[in-house]
Amino acid sequence: MTSTPWHAAMITPDNDFDGAPLLRKEFTLEEGHGAVVRAVLRATALGVFEAFINGTPVGDDVLSPGWSSYEWRLRYRSYDVTALVGPSTVIGIELGNGWYRGRLAWHGLSNLYGDELGFFGQLDIEFEDGHVQAVASDTSWQAGPSATTANDLYDGQTIDARRLQAGWAEPGFAPGPDWTGVRGLAFDGVRLAEPVGPPVVRAGVVRPVDIFTSPSGKTLxxxxxNLVGWLRFSVQGEAGQAITVRHAExxxxxxxxxxxxxxxxxxxxFILSGGRDTFEPTKTFHGFRYAEVTGWPGTLTADDLEAxxxxxxxxxxGTFQCSNDLVNxxxxxxxxxxxxxxxxxxxDCPQRDERLGWTGDIAVFAPTAAYLYDVKGFLQDWLLDLAAEQKxxxxxxxxxxxxxxxxxxQPPEFPSPESSALWSEASVWVPWALWEAYGDLGVLETQYDSMASHTHRVEGLLSPAGLWDSGFQFGDWLDPDAAPDQxxxxxxxxxxxxxxxxxxxxxxxxxxxxxLGKHDDEAHFNALAVRVRNAFAEHYVGAGGTIRSDCTTVYALAIAFDVLQTPELREFAGNRLAELVRNNGYRVSTGFAxxxxxTHALTDTGxxxxxxxxxxxxxxxSWLYPVTMGATTVWERWDSMLPDGSINPGEMTSFNHYALGAVADWMHKAIGGIRPLEPGYARVLIQPQPGDGIDWARTSLKTPHGEVRxxxxxxxGEFQLEVTVPDGVAADVVLPDGARHTVEGGEHRFEAAGLGLAVR
Structure with a gap:
């Protein structure tokens, strides 16, 4: 069934009902058209919503429609609800503040997009004879209070089970005097967008491993x-008793x-009703490993709750495993x-008063993400928001x-917004990472204007010499040698x-x-690249090859980005980089940039x-220091927790930040040995590069052409390699002794001798 045109209006309840209203519409099926053959609900909200048909959730998603650039894109979700409609049917909607109206960023502000929640939806029901009955959001709907009395993504949710209204989303429910009507909101339907990425879902459950009492007597x-989500549990206690749960990493x-x-x-x-209550706060989320539980009736056990x-x-x-347990x-x-x-x-992080889509983090992490998960639609959707904001x-x-x-x-001393290296580069680097990973030219077609617009803008920021040397830059953010507050x-x-x-x-x-066949643009941007490269060589590379500021990051970037003009300069940079790494005792000396x-730069220069x-x-x-400290996610700072177990004194300290985990891209390519020779792995390079400390490794990747293992x-001494290549794909296999082989689909075995590596 092709969806019928939108007939819906954006509606808001006459009473805000503590920021979590219920909406309902009861109707009967039109007669004389035969049986229902298909029913599709399309729905979105200013805020977040959960939808029900006759009391049953319409999908597995939560926190829909998510967070987009609401000014230009409000995504909607579509649900096949054929099995749920009946002769009498109720559409039930729960609303929450979400990103639209909840608190965002660290300024303490809410209502940044608007101060009224809204719902926009339409149920299209197709009958045997082709007739379509459209039931849309309009002013005939009703609104009432839910059991949620407060909800915010940062601060949490309060649920009073005494306020639950059984059957509110089912036929025959009689709304009480506390229910009201709804009214229309001005809304431009041009903003409606079908999502490119997947919904947010409950992706698993984690059970407690320990329950204990803290020194102050708290139950922890x-x-x-360290995970992201919420607690779910059933409990019975005295009516009005409150259970409070605080979360931390x-x-x-x-x-x-x-x-x-x-x-x-x-x-x-969570406020108890006196009966058996089940609680799940689906209008918030937390980043946490630990929960402090207060007010639990009786003795809390590991069987009582789950995350x-x-x-x-x-x-x-994509998968990776090796002989080193810390690396695993x-x-x-x-x-x-x-x-x-x-x-x-x-x-950037899922726990503090931030949780923003920082462009710099994903600019460097996209290749890692695209290997571990199929993130094509997920990142394409975000790139559409990037392009809208940019335009x-x-x-x-x-x-x-x-x-x-x-x-x-912003503070008066904060510079006016302008393009920022690495951060604004997400407009180019992320689409390119998706192109390399999945081989879909459509990604570049969709994002090309955004890519070109960014590059043109920065071109206009260059100095007459061709350098990007003015304006605020984050630079090598969070260099481990920088002070915690700088x-x-x-x-x-x-x-x-x-x-x-x-x-x-x-x-x-x-x-x-x-x-994309834009050859005039190709020539222009190639000329720009030459200009920048020449300027880099003239102003930043000394006669002997030393790069200005003579630190690991500048050599790593010069090598990885192929900025240096001659093989001799590249060799010097590789040797100097290795020397700096050795002189620092192999401790990490680089930040976000x-x-x-x-590690790529070191490997690529021998x-x-x-x-x-x-x-x-x-x-x-180091990357493994947090692991030795018990970390279960990547930290924002190399020393988010100090060796004595105290938390870094810096104001900005997260224990779940993926940017520094971009090293996994090197692990997959250099240790694991899988690289694309053509976009989407249409041709593959298999070249594991073994080193001391790892005796074996295995990795796999489901490419668009099949699985590579x-x-x-x-x-x-002896090196043994087993390779599986999909049918129709050619792989160039390079062994540690330099021997090269080209193989087609199937399983292949190779051996090489004389590695001279230590075995642990």
Missing amino acids: VDFGQ VLEDGELGVRPLRSAKATDT VVVHSDLERI QLHRNIVWGLRGNFLDLPT AQDGLVPIVVPDVLKYCP PWAAKADTAVVATACMYRTARLTAQAAGL GTPFI HVDEAYRLLLEEGCP VEWKHDG
Whole structure:
């Protein structure tokens, strides 16, 4: 059935009902048209909604329609509800504040998009004779109170079970005097958009691993995993008794570590009815491993509650495992970090008063994400918001998408918004990562105007010399040598970082233009890339090859982005990078800009041993230090928790930030050995690069052409490799001894000798 035209109006209840109203519409099926053959509900909201037909949820999604750039795109969800409609049918809707009206960012502000909740929906019912009955949101609907008395994504939800109204979404319910009517809201239907990405769903359940009493006497529940979602439980107690649940990622001094949450209360309150109550706060979400439970009737046990894991409905496609247990835990932490932060859009963190779509984080993490999960639709949807925000700001790609910060007051000393290297580069780097991972030219076609617009804008910001050396830059954000309260104070010169990023962006935009047949643009952007590269060489590379600020990040970016003009300069940069890594005791010395690229840069210049030692270092700062401290997700800071177990004193300290987990891209490609030689893995490079500390590895990837599998092991000398290639795909296999083979679909085995590696 093709959906009928929209007849719906955006409606809002006459009474706000504590920010969580119920809406209902009861109707009967039209007669004389035969049986119902199909019924589809399309629905969206200003806020978040849950929909029911005759009391049954219409889908598995939660927090729909999610968070988009509401000014230009309000997505709707579609549900096949054929099995739910009856002769008498009720459409029931629960509304909540969500991102539209709830608190956003760290300024303490709500209602940034609007101050009234709204619902817009239509149920199209097709009969045997082809007739379609359309039941749409209009002023005939009714509104009433729900059991939720408060709801906010940051602060939590309060549910009073005494206010539950049984049967409110079923036929025959008689609304009481507290129910009201609804009225229409002005709404431009042009904003309606069918989602490209998947919905947010309950993706799993985690049970408690421990329940214990804190030094202050609080009851604490440890779920053993830092996750995103909420608690669900059934309980019976005295009517009016309140159970309060506070959430946090870590403990400090044996108590809930809530300081990193800043102003986010992350607290749910449940008021008992006196009967058996089941609670699930679906109008909020929390990032947590620990829950503090107060007011539980009787003794709380591990069988009494569970944590519901919530994130966008993504298919896992890539795996990695090796002989080093700490590395395996690091990889699991990266996966869990993605899961927690891919909740409708790619956020920086899921727990404090932020949870924003920071462009810099996903700019560097996109290749890792595209390997671990099928994120094509998920990131394409977010890129549409990026393009809408960018178009409204004259080509400026904001630092967060959706750009809620434009509604928030900034300190007078804060610079005016302008394109920012690496962050604004998401407009180019993320579409390119999707193209490489999935081989769908449509991604570049859709995003090309956005890519070109960003590149043109930055072109206009370059100095006469061709350098991006003015304006505010985040640079190598969170360099581990920077003070906790100065995350911008990196060793790497911000102009060197920005100019290197611009070179990469110009090259990628030129390549995209060429693929799309835009040859004038291709020539222009190639010329721009040459100009920037020449300027980089003239102003930032010394006669001997030393790059300005002479630190790991500038060499890593120069190598990874191929900015250097000669093989000799590239060799010098690789040697200098390896020397700096060794001199620092293989501790990490890079921030957001350098970290995703340093192991690639080392490996690509022949310094595999240094790359392995950098990965395997356990002292702080390192990737494995948090693992040794019990981390189950990737931290925002290398030392979010200090060795003594105290929380980093910086105001900005998250224990679930995926950006520094971008090293998994190197793990997949260099340790695991799988790279695309053509977009979408139409041709594959299999080239594991073994190093000391890892004796075997196996990895797999479901590509658009089938699954690629690689497994290797060594005993210090002989190297054995097993490869599975999909039918119709050619793979170039490069062994550690340099031998090369080309194979077609099927299973293949190879051996090489003389590695000379240590065995652990």
